[in-house]
Every structure is written in C-alpha cells, then in structure tokens.
Amino acid sequence: MDPAKLLKYDQRVPRYTSYPTAVQFDPSVGPEQHGRWLQRVGPEQSVSVYLHVPFCNELCWYCGCNTQVGRHDSTFGNYTDLLCREIDMAAEFFSSRPKVTWVHWGGGTPSSIGVDRMARIMAAVQRHCDLLDGAEVAVELDPRVLSLDELARLPRELGVNRASIGVQDFNPRVQAAINRTQPYDLVAAVVARIREEGIADLNLDLMYGLPHQRREDFGDTVDQAITLRPERMTLFGYAHVPWMFSHQNLIKEADLPDGDERLALFDEALRRLEAAGYVHIGLDHFAHPDSELAQAQREGRMHRNFQGYTTDPAPTLLAFGASAISTLPDGFVQNLSAARDYMAAIGESHLATARGVALSDDDRLRARIIERLMCDFEIDLEAICGQFGAEVAQFAPDLERLAPLIDDDLVAVDGWKVRVLDEGRMLVRAACVAFDRYHAPDPERPAHARAI
Numbered sequence: 001m002d003p004a005k006l007l008k009y010d011q012r013v014p015r016y017t018s019y020p021t022a023v024q025f026d027p028s029v030g031p032e033q034h035g036r037w038l039q040r041v042g043p044e045q046s047v048s049v050y051l052h053v054p055f056c057n058e059l060c061w062y063c064g065c066n067t068q069v070g071r072h073d074s075t076f077g078n079y080t081d082l083l084c085r086e087i088d089m090a091a092e093f094f095s096s097r098p099k100v101t102w103v104h105w106g107g108g109t110p111s112s113i114g115v116d117r118m119a120r121i122m123a124a125v126q127r128h129c130d131l132l133d134g135a136e137v138a139v140e141l142d143p144r145v146l147s148l149d150e151l152a153r154l155p156r157e158l159g160v161n162r163a164s165i166g167v168q169d170f171n172p173r174v175q176a177a178i179n180r181t182q183p184y185d186l187v188a189a190v191v192a193r194i195r196e197e198g199i200a201d202l203n204l205d206l207m208y209g210l211p212h213q214r215r216e217d218f219g220d221t222v223d224q225a226i227t228l229r230p231e232r233m234t235l236f237g238y239a240h241v242p243w244m245f246s247h248q249n250l251i252k253e254a255d256l257p258d259g260d261e262r263l264a265l266f267d268e269a270l271r272r273l274e275a276a277g278y279v280h281i282g283l284d285h286f287a288h289p290d291s292e293l294a295q296a297q298r299e300g301r302m303h304r305n306f307q308g309y310t311t312d313p314a315p316t317l318l319a320f321g322a323s324a325i326s327t328l329p330d331g332f333v334q335n336l337s338a339a340r341d342y343m344a345a346i347g348e349s350h351l352a353t354a355r356g357v358a359l360s361d362d363d364r365l366r367a368r369i370i371e372r373l374m375c376d377f378e379i380d381l382e383a384i385c386g387q388f389g390a391e392v393a394q395f396a397p398d399l400e401r402l403a404p405l406i407d408d409d410l411v412a413v414d415g416w417k418v419r420v421l422d423e424g425r426m427l428v429r430a431a432c433v434a435f436d437r438y439h440a441p442d443p444e445r446p447a448h449a450r451a452i
C-alpha cells in the first residue's frame with residue numbers, strides 16, 4: 001500500500017448500497033405512490049423482507065443506525081402491533097402472495113422486543129407471503145442483552161439460520177471510548193450457543209477508525225475474532241458525522257485516528273484475515289473461500305443491497321418498520337425515521353412513507369454498473385449497455401472522470417472495460433462516483449462516509 005497515493009482519494013463518498021443513494025430520495029414520493037408501487041410486486045419475482053426494530057438498551061456512541069434507547073414493554077408492544085399492522089396494510093396492495101427467499105432482522109437490536117413479539121411479526125409476514133424452503137432468515141444480535149435461552153428460541157421459533165454480531169473492537173480502552181463494554185468471553189459464549197443451536201452462518205462486524213485504536217491492538221482484536229471462526233467478517237470504517245448523529249459528539253475528535261492511521265488499521269486487519277485464510281470480498285467483507293458468499297463472488301453472482309454484500313438475488317425488498325427502505329420495481333421508498341412519527345402514521349392507518357425516488361431507465365443502467373463494480377471490481381460497459389439496449393458511447397465522459405485513478409495505477413481501462421486494480425480496491429467507491437450522475441458533495445456537511 002502506498003499511503004500518500006491512497007490518501008489523495010480519502011473523500012466523502014457514498015457506500016452505494018443503492019443507486020440512486022438515499023441522499024436523492026425526496027418527499028414527493030409519499031404513501032399513495034408507495035401503495036401504487038406495491039401493486040407491482042408480482043408472483044414471478046422472489047422477494048426479500050427487511051424488518052427494522054429501532055430500539056437498543058443503550059446507545060453506542062459510534063452508532064450510525066436509526067435507533068433509540070428503548071426499555072419499556074409498553075413501547076415494544078405498541079411498536080410490534082404497529083409493525084404487524086404495516087405489513088397487513090402493505091399486503092392489501094399485493095396482486096398475489098410474494099415468495100420470500102430472505103428475511104433480515106435489523107435495527108437497533110431486534111431481540112430487544114423479545115422473541116414472542118418477533119414471532120408475532122414473523123407470523124404477520126407469513127400471513128401474506130410464502131416463505132420458501134431454504135429461505136435465509138438473518139438476525140443482528142447484541143450479546144450484551146440477549147439471554148442464551150432467548151437465543152436458543154430464534155432458530156426454533158423464527159427459523160433463524162444466519163446471525164450477525166457487532167464486535168467492533170475487543171480492546172477495553174476502545175470499548176470504554178465508544179460506550180460498548182463487551183468482553184471477548186461474553187461474545188465467545190454467545191457464539192458457542194449459536195453453534196449449538198445449529199446456526200451455521202455467522203458474521204462478526206469489526207470497525208476501524210474508532211477512538212484510541214492502534215495498529216497492534218486492533219490486530220489483537222482481529223486475531224481474537226478469528227478464534228471464533230465466523231463464516232464472514234465485515235470490516236467497517238467508522239464514519240464520524242456528528243451533524244447527522246448527535247451522540248457521536250460524545251466521541252472526542254482528538255482521540256480518532258487520522259487518515260494514515262485508518263489506513264494502517266485496515267491494512268493490519270486485512271493482513272491478519274488473509275493470513276487466517278479469509279478471502280477479501282468486495283469493499284469490506286471477508287469470507288471463508290468455501291462459503292456461499294465467496295463462491296457467489298467468484299461466479300459474479302454477488303449482490304449489494306442496504307445490508308451490504310449478499311448472495312440474495314431478489315430484485316424486490318419489502319421493508320417494514322421505522323426508517324426502513326424498500327426496493328420496489330418502480331423505485332425506492334423510505335419510511336419515517338423517528339419511531340414516534342412512524343407509529344403515529346401507521347396508527348392513523350396509512351403507510352408511513354416519508355420519501356423516495358422513482359427509477360428512470362438511466363438510473364437502472366447506472367445502478368447495474370455501480371453494483372457490478374462494487375461486487376466484481378470490473379465491468380464491461382459495452383456488455384451492460386447491450387443488456388439495457390443503451391448506447392455505450394454516452395459513458396465516454398464517465399471514463400474521463402476516472403483519469404486520476406488511472407494515472408495512479410488504481411484503475412485500468414481497456415476500451416469499454418474498467419477494472420479496479422488490487423491497490424485500488426479500498427477506493428472502489430471513488431471509482432463508482434465517476435458513474436454517479438447525482439454526486440454533488442456538500443463540503444460543509446457531507447452526507448457520506450470517508451473513502452478510507
């Protein structure tokens with residue numbers, strides 16, 4: 001790695017979990033349009049379902065999720081009732097029963113509402129949708145608040161077969177600085193129970209760029225995570241955006257690693273994960289070579305959606321709960337973010353749609369280009385344009401925008417083929433920006449995470 005070269009591109013760029021990105025969503029897309037778009041969810045498509053639970057026992061100071069502190073049974077009960085009602089309301093628009101291949105519970109901390117309430121929500125999904133054999137049911141877990149008995153119920157009563165645990169860093173000083181005290185032994189006990197219960201696919205999230213992280217210590221965290229033998233690990237870069245998440249003000253900027261140090265942390269983790277046999281997948285995922293994700297990546301079948309890299313090919317994502325974003329055949333829609341606003345809207349018996357964006361033909365074409373670049377690190381613009389009946393010559397200006405990355409040997413262009421070179425992988429999002437017709441960064445209040 002050549003830090004001086006890479007750091008030139010350490011700017012705020014989208015994570016491209018969608019295109020157009022959420023920054024382009026606007027309030028002109030509301031509940032009525034959302035309802036009309038739901039009518040086009042048809043039987044021929046496989047469908048994914050996302051269920052958002054916006055409560056945590058306490059806030060981690062680095063958190064960039066839509067969540068709030070919630071500890072009251074009455075709140076959990078109301079939210080569960082309303083989430084079920086939202087599913088019932090959305091289903092009134094379906095033209096037939098969707099076939100579900102993938103369910104993801106996210107948050108927040110989904111298990112904070114308790115397994116009984118999660119089961120009620122799952123029953124609401126199954127009232128209106130067919131959960132296909134072999135469907136993936138994934139849940140994000142917080143080892144600090146989940147009892148081992150509750151954990152045991154997840155596969156048995158909800159069909160959970162994938163779990164993800166947020167670790168971030170095992171170092172006590174770092175954990176204190178981010179308000180997330182979670183010792184290795186606690187995580188190891190939960191992982192052991194996950195295995196006993198037959199959940200075969202485990203992901204651990206690690207995070208670099210947190211306060212007080214140092215290269216060697218973070219390497220120790222990575223080694224400890226490796227001892228738990230997860231099938232996948234995700235290595236996120238901390239995005240310090242206190243103007244978007246005010247609790248991040250509790251993290252002192254002076255304690256944060258600078259660009260050079262962030263690069264060194266990533267490099268250390270990468271080195272140790274690869275030495276342990278993990279394959280670097282996409283921007284920030286690592287997987288066993290024989291895992292489904294690694295296989296999908298090798299075969300060009302990997303996808304990227306709001307949950308990051310996935311093997312899930314479903315073109316439609318029905319998302320329920322506060323702030324949840326659905327991907328529908330006509331466009332993206334996002335629910336109201338604040339739990340109380342979401343609950344008030346559903347309580348008034350209308351969809352809680354806050355904003356969205358209709359997809360143009362150009363959006364669909366560029367979405368494919370950006371997704372393939374993020375997943376495969378190479379694209380053949382001529383072939384993709386051929387699939388869309390589009391004229392490839394229109395991308396000549398986009399290729400010109402790649403010139404600095406080409407000059408720095410981070411990207412190679414051959415005719416209409418673009419390839420992100422090994423040293424440029426970390427900057428794949430900077431390459432995607434060249435194909436993003438909306439990208440207009442606001443230097444005062446950037447909406448995106450740093451490239452490194």
Ligand code: SF4
Nearest residue numbers: 056059060063065108
């Ligand atoms: S547990 Fe996860 S969602 Fe909840 S505050 Fe911490 S990081 Fe955010």
